[in-house]
Amino acid sequence: MNTSDSPSPQRRFNTRLGLFLFLIYLTLYTGFVLINAFAADKMETIVLAGLNLAIVYGFGLIVFALVLALIYGLMCRRDPAENTETGEVAAVQGDSK
Numbered sequence: 001m002n003t004s005d006s007p008s009p010q011r012r013f014n015t016r017l018g019l020f021l022f023l024i025y026l027t028l029y030t031g032f033v034l035i036n037a038f039a040a041d042k043m044e045t046i047v048l049a050g051l052n053l054a055i056v057y058g059f060g061l062i063v064f065a066l067v068l069a070l071i072y073g074l075m076c077r078r079d080p081a082e083n084t085e086t087g088e089v090a091a092v093q094g095d096s097k
Contacts, residue, residue, distance in 0.1 A: 010077040017075055021068045028064065032057050 007015070035042055035057075043054035 014076050018072060021072055025061075025065060025068055029061060032061060 036054075043052060043057075045053045047053050048056050
């Protein structure tokens with residue numbers, strides 16, 4: 001565990017990554033809301049296999065959120081494990097049977 005008041009480089013990276021991915025999603029969601037607010041008739045346009053834009057865009061947002069969560073999970077950096085008794089950074093070991 002980091003004993004200083006400043007966050008670790010891993011935590012700063014994870015925070016920046018999360019905010020960046022959130023801003024990407026927020027931009028797409030804002031587009032969805034703005035279309036609904038100012039051009040609601042456009043949402044009735046059939047765009048894919050008989051489905052209108054509202055359905056395709058809405059489900060696309062849900063799927064995209066899951067993809068962003070997977071990206072975040074894969075790219076997140078972990079803090080090194082520390083030995084709580086000695087304060088030393090412990091090496092991460094695989095199967096220790």
